[in-house]
Amino acid sequence: MWNVEKAYRKELEGTFSRLADKVNILNAARPLPNIVLQNIKEAFLIEWTYNSNSIEGNTLTLRETQMVLQEGITIKGKSLREHFEAKNHETAIHKLYQLVQTDYTLNAKDILDLHGLVLRSIEDDYAGRLRNAGVRISGANLVPPNARKVSEYLDTLISYINRNPQGLSPIELATVFHHKFVWIHPFFDGNGRTVRLVMNLLLMRHGYPPAIILTNDRAKYYAALNQANNANYTKLMLLMSQASERTLNIYLSAIPGSDKEYQSISNIVDEPEIPYSQEYVSLLARQGKIDAHKEGRNWFTTKEAVLNYIKAKGS
Numbered sequence: 283m284w285n286v287e288k289a290y291r292k293e294l295e296g297t298f299s300r301l302a303d304k305v306n307i308l309n310a311a312r313p314l315p316n317i318v319l320q321n322i323k324e325a326f327l328i329e330w331t332y333n334s335n336s337i338e339g340n341t342l343t344l345r346e347t348q349m350v351l352q353e354g355i356t357i358k359g360k361s362l363r364e365h366f367e368a369k370n371h372e373t374a375i376h377k378l379y380q381l382v383q384t385d386y387t388l389n390a391k392d393i394l395d396l397h398g399l400v401l402r403s404i405e406d407d408y409a410g411r412l413r414n415a416g417v418r419i420s421g422a423n424l425v426p427p428n429a430r431k432v433s434e435y436l437d438t439l440i441s442y443i444n445r446n447p448q449g450l451s452p453i454e455l456a457t458v459f460h461h462k463f464v465w466i467h468p469f470f471d472g473n474g475r476t477v478r479l480v481m482n483l484l485l486m487r488h489g490y491p492p493a494i495i496l497t498n499d500r501a502k503y504y505a506a507l508n509q510a511n512n513a514n515y516t517k518l519m520l521l522m523s524q525a526s527e528r529t530l531n532i533y534l535s536a537i538p539g540s541d542k543e544y545q546s547i548s549n550i551v552d553e554p555e556i557p558y559s560q561e562y563v564s565l566l567a568r569q570g571k572i573d574a575h576k577e578g579r580n581w582f583t584t585k586e587a588v589l590n591y592i593k594a595k596g597s
Contacts, residue, residue, distance in 0.1 A: 283438075284438065284439065284442040284458075284462065285447070285448055286448070286450075286458055286513070286515060287513055287515070288448075289514075289515075289516070290514075290515045290516040290519045290520075293516060294516070294519055294520060294523065294570060296570075296571070297520070297523045297527075297570040297571075298451055298453060298454070298523070300527075300573060301453060301490075301523060301526055301527060301530065302451065304527070304530045304531075304534060305488070305489050305490055305530065307534060307537075308489065308491075308530065308533050308534060308537075309489045311537045314533075314536060314537065315538065318536045322491075322532060322533065322536060324352075326491070326492055326494065326529065327351070327372060327375055328344070328347055328348045328351060328352070329344070329494055330371075330375060330492055330494050331347055331351065331368055331371040331372055331375070332344045332347040332348075332368075332497070333494055333495060333496050333497045334371060334474070334475050334478050334479075334494075334495070335347070335364075335367050335368060335371060335475065336497035336500075337474060337495065337497050337500050337503070338367075338474050338475060340364050340367050340368070341360065341364060342357065342360055342364050342365075342368060346360065347368050350365055350368045350369065351368060351369070351372050363404055366402070366403050366404050367400075367404065367475075370399055370400050370401070370402050370403070370404070371400065371475060373399050373402075374396050374399040374400050374475075374479055375479070377395065377396060377399055378396065378479055378482065378483055378486075381483060382483060382486045382487055383487060384487055384488070384489075385487075386483070386487040387444055388440050388443050388444055388480070388483070388484065389440065390436060390437065390440060392480075392483075393436075393440075393476065393480055394410045394411070394412075395410065396476055396479050396480060397409065397410050397469055397472055397476045398410025400472045400475045400476055400479075401469075401471060401472045404471075405470070405471055405472070408469065408470045408471060408472075409472075411469075412429075412432050412433055412436070412468050412469065413429050413432060413467070413468060413469055413470045414429050415429050415470075416428065416429060417467055417470060419464075419467060421504055421508075422504075422507070422508060422511070423508045423511055423512075424465065424511045426465065426466065426467035427465075427466060427467075432466060432467075432468050435466045435468075436463075436466055436468050439459065439462050439463065439466065442462075443455060443458075443459050443484065452484065452485055452488040452490060453485070453490075453519070453522055453523055453526060454519065455484060456481040456482075456484040456485050456493075456522065457481075457515065457518055457519050457522045458515070459477075459480070459481055459484060460477050460478075460481045460518070460522070461507060461510040461511075461515070461518060463476075463477045463480070464477055464507060465511065478495060481493070481522075485526065490526055490529075490530070491526075491529040491530060491532070491533050492529060493522060493525035493526040493528075493529060494525055494528070494529060495521065495522075495525050496525070496576065496578075498576075498578060498579055499521065499576075502517070502521060503521060505517065506518040506520075506521050520569075520570050523570055524570065524575065524576060527573070527574070527575050528575035528576060528577075531544060531573075531575050531582075542584065543584060544575070544582040544583060544584055545582060545583070545584070545585075546580055546581070546582055547560055547563045547564050547567065547574075547580075547581050547582070547583055548560055550563060550583055550584070550585055550588060551563055553585050555585070555589060556585065556588055556589075557592070558588065563581075563583065563588060564581055566588075566591060567581040567583055568581070571591060572587045572588060572590075572591050573586075573587035573590075574587065
């Protein structure tokens with residue numbers, strides 16, 4: 283039930299390798315200057331909270347989320363629940379940072395604690411508690427398992443993640459956990475926010491920065507989860523890799539002396555050395571074939587990344 287087919291590896295091996303190289307570079311550069319690290323963490327906390335809540339229907343904008351979290355402002359016309367969702371997610375992220383250690387072992391208590399923080403003062407009767415009845419997932423091509431099986435399945439998934447019997451990379455392992463957790467759907471509410479926290483706990487214990495799935499990719503995200511339900515992990519692995527690459531690039535660009543300069547693809551293709559159209563370079567970015575990341579709806583890469591692709595293709 284838990285082992286996965288690795289058909290995606292042929293297509294994504296280069297992407298996984300590139301991410302691993304970036305993590306090694308980042309770890310070698312640690313510790314980053316404290317002020318740089320704090321600025322990035324604060325920005326990520328707001329982005330992570332905004333995007334994860336927005337995927338679930340919260341209507342606070344990125345700016346409004348920042349005002350709620352950093353300035354303590356109540357946004358007119360927004361519900362009390364939406365304000366709690368923002369503050370609760372912030373608290374859960376702080377808890378997650380306390381848990382992160384290189385030797386961290388995943389356990390049910392930490393998952394329940396994070397879920398309890400996510401739903402605190404929103405659904406107190408269900409916060410931090412496994413569901414005891416059936417549920418359905420809107421838009422999904424499956425029905426989650428019977429509630430009586432939830433505890434057993436969750437324990438088995440945690441054991442699989444900690445043993446890693448298939449020798450999966452951190453990105454692969456976090457992606458498989460994400461999908462299987464959503465399939466189990468252990469809670470009545472808050473499953474999405476909780477799984478996006480825990481998958482990052484799994485990544486961050488290996489030196490990865492948090493992977494933030496963008497709300498602009500919501501439809502793609504749900505479609506990738508549905509494909510994973512049919513044992514096809516390629517799209518979900520790619521989406522997770524792209525989310526991770528974006529935050530890795532932000533960290534790497536902050537290393538003192540870094541010469542990495544990510545530009546919009548429209549600017550890159552204007553360079554005389556680049557023989558490709560904007561549409562083709564964008565396709566390479568979406569497929570994970572070049573070093574690139576997404577900001578909002580726009581893709582960013584470097585001239586070096588495109589030239590390296592051209593060189594590899596010609597060799």
